[in-house]
Amino acid sequence: MSNPTTKLLETAASPRQPTIDGPQAMNGRVMNDRRKDLIQKFAALAGLLVLVAVFSMTSDAFLSVGNGMTIALQVTSIAYLGIAATCVIITGGIDLSVGSVLALAGVVAALAVKAGAPVPLGMGLGILVGAFCGLLNGLCVTRLKLPPFIATLGMMMVARGVALQITGARAVSGLGESFGELGNGAMFRIVRIGEDGFPDVVFPGIPYPVVLMVVIAIAVAVMLSRTTLGRHIYAVGSNAEAARLSGVNVAGVTLFTYVLSGTLAGLTGCVLMSRLVTAQPNEGVMYELDAIASAVIGGTSLIGGVGTISGTAIGAFVIGILRNGLNMNGVSSFTQQIIIGLVILLTVWIDQIRNRR
Amino acid sequence: MQQASLDTAPGRFPPAAAGTELLRLDDITKRFPGVLALDGVGFHLRRGEVHALCGENGAGKSTLMKIISGQYQPDEGSITYKGEVRRFASSLDAERAGIAIIHQELNLVPHLSVAENIFLAREPKRGWPSKCFVDRAALRRQAQACLDRLGVDIRPEAPVKSLSVAQCQMVEIAKALSLNAEIVIMDEPTSSLTESETALLFQVIRELKDQGVGIVYISHRLDEMALIVDRVTVLRDGRYVDTRNFADTCIDEIVALMVGRSLDDKFPERTSVPTSDVLMEVRGLTHRGVFHDVGFELRRGEILGFAGLMGAGRTEVARAIFGADPPDAGTIRLGGREITVKTPRDAIAHGIAYLSEDRKSHGLAVKMSVTQNLTLANMGAVSNALGFIDRKAEEQAAWRYIQMLSIRTPSPHQVARLLSGGNQQKIVIAKWLFRQSRILFFDEPTRGIDVGAKFAIYQLLDRLAAEGIGVVLISSELPEILGLTDRVAVFHEGRITAVLNTRETSQEDIMHFASGHGRPAAPGAETP
Numbered sequence: 080m081s082n083p084t085t086k087l088l089e090t091a092a093s094p095r096q097p098t099i100d101g102p103q104a105m106n107g108r109v110m111n112d113r114r115k116d117l118i119q120k121f122a123a124l125a126g127l128l129v130l131v132a133v134f135s136m137t138s139d140a141f142l143s144v145g146n147g148m149t150i151a152l153q154v155t156s157i158a159y160l161g162i163a164a165t166c167v168i169i170t171g172g173i174d175l176s177v178g179s180v181l182a183l184a185g186v187v188a189a190l191a192v193k194a195g196a197p198v199p200l201g202m203g204l205g206i207l208v209g210a211f212c213g214l215l216n217g218l219c220v221t222r223l224k225l226p227p228f229i230a231t232l233g234m235m236m237v238a239r240g241v242a243l244q245i246t247g248a249r250a251v252s253g254l255g256e257s258f259g260e261l262g263n264g265a266m267f268r269i270v271r272i273g274e275d276g277f278p279d280v281v282f283p284g285i286p287y288p289v290v291l292m293v294v295i296a297i298a299v300a301v302m303l304s305r306t307t308l309g310r311h312i313y314a315v316g317s318n319a320e321a322a323r324l325s326g327v328n329v330a331g332v333t334l335f336t337y338v339l340s341g342t343l344a345g346l347t348g349c350v351l352m353s354r355l356v357t358a359q360p361n362e363g364v365m366y367e368l369d370a371i372a373s374a375v376i377g378g379t380s381l382i383g384g385v386g387t388i389s390g391t392a393i394g395a396f397v398i399g400i401l402r403n404g405l406n407m408n409g410v411s412s413f414t415q416q417i418i419i420g421l422v423i424l425l426t427v428w429i430d431q432i433r434n435r436r
Numbered sequence: 437m438q439q440a441s442l443d444t445a446p447g448r449f450p451p452a453a454a455g456t457e458l459l460r461l462d463d464i465t466k467r468f469p470g471v472l473a474l475d476g477v478g479f480h481l482r483r484g485e486v487h488a489l490c491g492e493n494g495a496g497k498s499t500l501m502k503i504i505s506g507q508y509q510p511d512e513g514s515i516t517y518k519g520e521v522r523r524f525a526s527s528l529d530a531e532r533a534g535i536a537i538i539h540q541e542l543n544l545v546p547h548l549s550v551a552e553n554i555f556l557a558r559e560p561k562r563g564w565p566s567k568c569f570v571d572r573a574a575l576r577r578q579a580q581a582c583l584d585r586l587g588v589d590i591r592p593e594a595p596v597k598s599l600s601v602a603q604c605q606m607v608e609i610a611k612a613l614s615l616n617a618e619i620v621i622m623d624e625p626t627s628s629l630t631e632s633e634t635a636l637l638f639q640v641i642r643e644l645k646d647q648g649v650g651i652v653y654i655s656h657r658l659d660e661m662a663l664i665v666d667r668v669t670v671l672r673d674g675r676y677v678d679t680r681n682f683a684d685t686c687i688d689e690i691v692a693l694m695v696g697r698s699l700d701d702k703f704p705e706r707t708s709v710p711t712s713d714v715l716m717e718v719r720g721l722t723h724r725g726v727f728h729d730v731g732f733e734l735r736r737g738e739i740l741g742f743a744g745l746m747g748a749g750r751t752e753v754a755r756a757i758f759g760a761d762p763p764d765a766g767t768i769r770l771g772g773r774e775i776t777v778k779t780p781r782d783a784i785a786h787g788i789a790y791l792s793e794d795r796k797s798h799g800l801a802v803k804m805s806v807t808q809n810l811t812l813a814n815m816g817a818v819s820n821a822l823g824f825i826d827r828k829a830e831e832q833a834a835w836r837y838i839q840m841l842s843i844r845t846p847s848p849h850q851v852a853r854l855l856s857g858g859n860q861q862k863i864v865i866a867k868w869l870f871r872q873s874r875i876l877f878f879d880e881p882t883r884g885i886d887v888g889a890k891f892a893i894y895q896l897l898d899r900l901a902a903e904g905i906g907v908v909l910i911s912s913e914l915p916e917i918l919g920l921t922d923r924v925a926v927f928h929e930g931r932i933t934a935v936l937n938t939r940e941t942s943q944e945d946i947m948h949f950a951s952g953h954g955r956p957a958a959p960g961a962e963t964p
Contacts, residue, residue, distance in 0.1 A: 307815035317801035326784040
């Protein structure tokens, strides 16, 4: 069907009003907007670099390839969950259940493997359990119209309870070496046999969880910024009613973000348990708050409609580097909590000032 | 279009008049990133006068208003209040000095009572220690006193959520009085009031005048101004144009000053020719308790009006056809084929679009950019099968519609929230045009929009009809219905009481059916 309005509007438009000056003249201002956006991103990144610089000075071991990989590995769980949390929060929702869901997913994966299932199948099952929990969350929000806070608070308790119940609150161990492959293996690991006959690690390799993190971050970032689904996620968070009246499947989009959140929580569970080669039903307590914190540090608005994956990635690394660097400097975990708490307050405050204008 | 012979050059501001001067703004300039919102504007308010501020969207009215009320600080220029040069650091600062503003979107807390709202954060206190308890009796008494001063019959204990919009407005005015305001700024106070409520508001405004309060009055309803306005200052494109005594001018002249040309006709010549070709046929549409057995047909080339009082069911019927609130019963046929509409998605797929009267909460995703709003209803046209958006195509589409509809925005990436009401409305219209809709329901499309932009929208409706798009115009303004439509369906309490040929009917006829009095003596009615 051709668009008849194109033709007619040219005559209907009023020539009286001076409109904007056309694409050429506009480029300057558009570029300006983009540059401003870049500068804001850069400011967060600069904060991250300052952290790195400070910790490099205070600790010799901080700035090394090995420690870099350690940090990246430590950041993975926060990053997986933070990426998922970003999508949920952009729609104006919240998912408090991911910490419990990851424990349930990991435990299910371990029990399946223990029962004789091959490792990939067991882990696949774990991820499916996570996705199912997310689906239930999403249905509670979209069908039962429960506030997301309540729906996922309920799931947080239920999932934790089920994880404890099916394991009898005991860790599941003796899973075999292959169960640990996903969490502990690495790509491009270079080991040379030294002259003394002992292996000599030239490059520790890129851990699989880090590879996964990069892949997921890029995939979700592309989904949010380049696809119609991503656009609809922002639209739902910006004004759900306007989105609905524009033909956006608001319930479907919302459901998707919760399923994504559950799936990534399931994956986090499998990776975490694999790293420990043990499944702990008590794993992941309070992880949901780390995830939300990383999103918020990265500029995601809890009211919805605003947020980016690159911001969340920076947020996750801010938390990870703070933990790692403070650890290396012998700062107690209690003090770490205080500092991270203050960092959250500080970044959000700066964000508020920036947006107030 | 050529400029009219009227003096439309940015004028010089008249010298100060002694004695009665309450507020004087000189050479006010305000810049925003990429926009010069005000350029050397002057404004002058006397005690006991109602001074209207007129101008099109983007002329700088709201910016000036926000500068007077302390929300913005001017980049250049001076504010003289009661003979003293002042700078208001915040709206609280201005409020303390006696400048109150009543926003178009009222700022009341719905769950609190009238009295509590009037004295919010300034409650009379009593008790020990350090008066930490609200003195409920004093609160009630003082609120009653404010309401009495206005002569309105509202109980101070009534919860605000139980009040009508007009009553809420009265509460806002009472609040201003309780602050001992000497200047009250009213932004579009009548936009959602009925005629009798407006009369009551004007009564109250006259009361305030007599008490020496200076009133800055902003409205698009120029015809109402004759009843209360003393002087009028016109702004255009952020510049001062002129200040005139209302008695020495006329509405046409003001409009000419506003748009920089004379407007001979408020409504464009209709070019579309109604045919007997039925685009949409609605029968027996019912939503229990809301509307009953509504039926009408929409023909190719015509503009069909929905007239009636507020709450008569016009909006509800349109929303039902659009699938926003699915009806209990009834059939909708498009080109003879019955369609099922359960959600807006279904309706949109059939080419039906609905433009809500409430742009901000139902039409726009305010945090998203102009471009993103434009393409939201038709993402398929700018993305591939996998759902990846072609940003270049998207931007090109945005540019096309921004220019076609003269949407004033510094960039297609501007956040929709930052645009003026008229431009936001244009974005919503552009969204549905980009969707290539075949039937468009316009619900109060010109509410809160200035004269020049209204004309452009009227022209647009006519052209759409001429191109074979079915246009339904829901409007509470009868001149709009009479000036634009070919036929008009009149609603009364959830039923269509008559479908009239616009040419053969009159304002009186329509009002007759709209108030449920049945058929008047005049001919021209075709009972549905």
